[in-house]
Amino acid sequence: MMNRRNFLAAAAAAAFAPAPFLRAVEAKRRVVIVGGGLAGLSCAYELRKLGFEAIVLEGQGRPGGRVQTLREGLDPGLSAETGATRIPDTHLMTLAYVREFGLPLEPFKGDDLADVVHLRGQNYVAGHGPEPDWPLQLTPEERRLGRAGMAKRYLAGPLEQLKGSGSSPIVPRPLLELDHYTLRQFLEKQGLSTDAIELVLVGADTSLSAALLLLVELNEQVTSGYFHIRGGNDQLPGALAKQLEMGGAIRYGCRVTSIGQDDSSAWALMEHAGGQEAVRGDYVVSALPFSVARNLFAEARLSAEKQRVIREQKYFPVDKIFLQMQKQFWKPKGQSGFANTDLISERFWSLGPESSEERGLLLSYVIGGNAVKLDAMDLQSRVQQTIADAEAVFPGAREHFEAARAKSWSEDPWQRGGLSRFDPGELSFIPVNARREGRIFFAGEHTSRWNGWMQGAIESAHRVVNEINA
Ligand SMILES: Cc1cc2nc3c(=O)[nH]c(=O)nc-3n(C[C@H](O)[C@H](O)[C@H](O)COP(=O)(O)OP(=O)(O)OC[C@H]3O[C@@H](n4cnc5c(N)ncnc54)[C@H](O)[C@@H]3O)c2cc1C
Ligand SMILES: NC(=O)Cc1c[nH]c2ccccc12
Numbered sequence: 270m271m272n273r274r275n276f277l278a279a280a281a282a283a284a285f286a287p288a289p290f291l292r293a294v295e296a297k298r299r300v301v302i303v304g305g306g307l308a309g310l311s312c313a314y315e316l317r318k319l320g321f322e323a324i325v326l327e328g329q330g331r332p333g334g335r336v337q338t339l340r341e342g343l344d345p346g347l348s349a350e351t352g353a354t355r356i357p358d359t360h361l362m363t364l365a366y367v368r369e370f371g372l373p374l375e376p377f378k379g380d381d382l383a384d385v386v387h388l389r390g391q392n393y394v395a396g397h398g399p400e401p402d403w404p405l406q407l408t409p410e411e412r413r414l415g416r417a418g419m420a421k422r423y424l425a426g427p428l429e430q431l432k433g434s435g436s437s438p439i440v441p442r443p444l445l446e447l448d449h450y451t452l453r454q455f456l457e458k459q460g461l462s463t464d465a466i467e468l469v470l471v472g473a474d475t476s477l478s479a480a481l482l483l484l485v486e487l488n489e490q491v492t493s494g495y496f497h498i499r500g501g502n503d504q505l506p507g508a509l510a511k512q513l514e515m516g517g518a519i520r521y522g523c524r525v526t527s528i529g530q531d532d533s534s535a536w537a538l539m540e541h542a543g544g545q546e547a548v549r550g551d552y553v554v555s556a557l558p559f560s561v562a563r564n565l566f567a568e569a570r571l572s573a574e575k576q577r578v579i580r581e582q583k584y585f586p587v588d589k590i591f592l593q594m595q596k597q598f599w600k601p602k603g604q605s606g607f608a609n610t611d612l613i614s615e616r617f618w619s620l621g622p623e624s625s626e627e628r629g630l631l632l633s634y635v636i637g638g639n640a641v642k643l644d645a646m647d648l649q650s651r652v653q654q655t656i657a658d659a660e661a662v663f664p665g666a667r668e669h670f671e672a673a674r675a676k677s678w679s680e681d682p683w684q685r686g687g688l689s690r691f692d693p694g695e696l697s698f699i700p701v702n703a704r705r706e707g708r709i710f711f712a713g714e715h716t717s718r719w720n721g722w723m724q725g726a727i728e729s730a731h732r733v734v735n736e737i738n739a
Pocket of ligand 2: 481485636688720721722
């Protein structure tokens with residue numbers, strides 16, 4: 270077996286060996302892809318379509334990374350999406366794969382039911398009927414506009430000019446200019462009062478980059494509906510992986526410990542049940558989140574700028590807690606099961622079959638500071654906290670609760686975080702994150718302006734395929 274030192278010596282020797290012409294032609298065709306999330310899988314799938322030899326090395330025993338559906342311990346038919354949950358109707362690259370593999374879509378959320386805003390101990394019905402009498406110090410103008418009206422004027426307004434760029438993979442320049450402000454500063458600059466900012470952004474972390482959140486908001490503005498894959502979103506990476514498995518193009522249980530390159534090749538060193546192994550190709554694609562890749566590039570001859578972004582890229586801690594409810598008791602009250610709150614469970618969503626009499630999931634989706642608070646609790650306390658919050662927002666939750674599942678993305682050793690995070694001044698990292706360095710290419714949601722979306726992972730893979738095939 271080849272240990273790391275032998276491998277590096279062999280790699281160095283190979284670099285000086287004269288390469289026969291045939292090998293040089295063939296050499297162009299072998300690509301080693303590290304990471305079997307959506308980025309790595311779609312990269313391999315598209316490269317193989319073009320006639321490249323591609324192999325995916327995945328550390329875990331399953332494909333999909335942050336697209337993961339839990340079913341065990343829950344009512345059959347319920348899908349607990351720990352990661353990617355909804356597909357915006359504007360995410361054409363994601364939808365193209367859904368179509369290519371014949372996967373069934375269902376609406377993610379009907380729009381006839383009302384959402385709840387839970388603020389300072391009270392529940393308010395949002396977006397349906399008259400504007401609630403908010404328990405806040407709002408100016409007469411802010412009261413007149415209401416929550417939706419303020420969001421429209423102060424968030425959607427500035428985005429109106431960007432709408433045309435909603436489908437472009439480039440971060441729009443006017444957004445990069447806003448990268449110097451936090452979202453709070455951006456709204457303050459427009460004259461919104463402190464309480465109005467609280468109302469517009471209930472639950473969201475206002476210290477984030479305005480540009481990042483406007484990018485998310487831009488997505489919302491150009492989207493008119495969301496889908497879910499009936500039976501579970503993990504069928505999407507599952508379908509890609511099945512194609513690769515048939516061609517022997519994916520290996521599971523392979524933890525990559527180093528990625529390197531020399532003048533004539535690139536390689537990944539990995540550990541698996543059989544020991545250590547080096548896999549060499551003409552190119553390597555890193556489709557790993559930077560959070561788990563920080564120590565892998567010592568032999569990779571990366572530029573100082575690339576090393577800096579790999580070192581400094583931040584990730585949001587994200588938690589999801591799923592509560593199985595004996596029936597969807599919120600629906601007969603005209604409620605959607607969706608809420609924004611000022612509690613630790615800052616956001617509730619629901620997933621389940623149409624009939625309110627059937628079991629459904631109430632899930633709490635927590636990003637940032639509140640996820641840190643949840644992560645500090647033991648598992649049982651996280652569930653108890655979520656049940657208590659659910660009861661406050663949807664009275665009856667405690668009585669209907671049957672079973673729980675939980676996921677912390679920071680605690681997952683294969684991820685060490687949920688979504689790439691860009692603070693003020695950092696959105697300009699994206700093109701640097703994406704830039705190739707010699708024979709090493711970079712894919713993953715953190716290299717795309719659709720960061721935090723499946724579409725970001727897929728778009729980044731398509732970009733890399735074009736770069737390799739150029
Ligand atoms: C909580 C949450 C909610 C989300 N909601 C949505 C949503 O509603 N809609 C949407 O479109 N998107 C959503 N996303 C985003 C979407 O899931 C991601 O953008 C996308 O799945 C990322 O894919 P990726 O290939 O870039 O990375 P990953 O999926 O992280 O893939 C990386 C892979 O590398 C593997 N790996 C790690 N270390 C090693 C190693 N040393 N050696 C080998 N393999 C390794 C991992 O096991 C993993 O499989 C959400 C994400 C999260 C976390
Ligand atoms: N995919 C999501 O559900 C949310 C999301 C996408 N990009 C983000 C950036 C910051 C916070 C959340 C998000």
